[in-house]
Amino acid sequence: MGLVDVSRLPKHVAIIMDGNGRWAQARGKPRTLGHERGADAVRATMRAARRLGIPALTLYAFSEQNWDRPEAEVNALVDLLCECLVSERNELVDNEIRLSAIGRLHKLPERAQSKLSALSSETESFTGMTLTLALSYGGREELVDAARALARRVRDAEIEPSDIDEAAIELELPSMDVGPVDLLVRTGGEQRISNFLLWSSAYAEFYFTDELWPDFDASSLYRALEEYQARERRFGLVPGTKTKPAVNESSDELERAI
Ligand code: IPE
Ligand code: IPE
Ligand code: MG
Numbered sequence: 001m002g003l004v005d006v007s008r009l010p011k012h013v014a015i016i017m018d019g020n021g022r023w024a025q026a027r028g029k030p031r032t033l034g035h036e037r038g039a040d041a042v043r044a045t046m047r048a049a050r051r052l053g054i055p056a057l058t059l060y061a062f063s064e065q066n067w068d069r070p071e072a073e074v075n076a077l078v079d080l081l082c083e084c085l086v087s088e089r090n091e092l093v094d095n096e097i098r099l100s101a102i103g104r105l106h107k108l109p110e111r112a113q114s115k116l117s118a119l120s121s122e123t124e125s126f127t128g129m130t131l132t133l134a135l136s137y138g139g140r141e142e143l144v145d146a147a148r149a150l151a152r153r154v155r156d157a158e159i160e161p162s163d164i165d166e167a168a169i170e171l172e173l174p175s176m177d178v179g180p181v182d183l184l185v186r187t188g189g190e191q192r193i194s195n196f197l198l199w200s201s202a203y204a205e206f207y208f209t210d211e212l213w214p215d216f217d218a219s220s221l222y223r224a225l226e227e228y229q230a231r232e233r234r235f236g237l238v239p240g241t242k243t244k245p246a247v248n249e250s251s252d253e254l255e256r257a258i
Contacts, residue, residue: 015186058179061134078109139195142198187213
């Protein structure tokens with residue numbers, strides 16, 4: 001981590017963990033082995049982020065669109081999630097990591113939902129880092145759900161249409177609980193967002209790597225952070241400008257960035 005400046009870390013790192021299937025296929029193994037090795041990369045990345053002091057890490061573990069994969073692969077992913085929610089419990093507790101989850105969680109099988117809510121409750125007071133798992137998650141779906149919630153509030157005369165501003169929308173977006181994404185990493189060589197955090201990535205720095213997710217480790221994270229710290233974030237401004245920060249953007253973030 002030699003070149004990472006721990007005084008200028010992103011507050012929120014989000015990762016599209018891609019390339020598990022290709023990792024396995026390159027070895028002549030079933031795709032599910034890639035997912036299993038991917039879980040090891042999750043542990044390594046989570047530890048490294050926690051040690052550095054990154055406040056929030058969001059991992060894209062299963063998209064809404066991934067439900068349409070072959071049933072055997074979907075079942076294997078759900079089983080792996082359930083295993084990890086048991087095997088990683090001590091890791092989370094010992095490191096005071098708060099577990100959170102976003103997505104249409106009600107679509108997960110009951111056994112996954114119950115393990116997820118039990119571990120989330122057990123860790124809810126921890127402040128070391130917030131680890132958010134995006135499960136059955138889609139950025140468009142999250143925006144649709146927010147629009148429906150706001151429409152209901154207008155219908156019930158709780159708010160006027162003119163009350164719907166950025167702050168009101170953000171209150172309906174669970175992904176914004178940990179603030180906007182500063183650094184968005186995608187492994188696996190593709191350069192696309194694949195319906196991940198559409199709103200909260202509005203001003204994220206993107207970092208793409210050809211490395212496949214099971215190969216990602218602490219040094220991969222440090223490389224991403226070094227590149228992030230070499231970027232100049234302008235938020236639509238010109239360098240040196242001081243202005244009112246964007247919604248949910250702390251002024252110290254803006255000053256650091258410019
Ligand atoms: C990412 O790896 C994990 C999930 C989407 C669940 P993939 O399974 O997409 O792996 P590739 O992209 O096919 O190699
Ligand atoms: C994005 O990867 C979803 C996750 C990493 C969970 P995909 O492999 O599903 O995305 P596409 O198909 O390459 O866009
Ligand atoms: Mg993929």
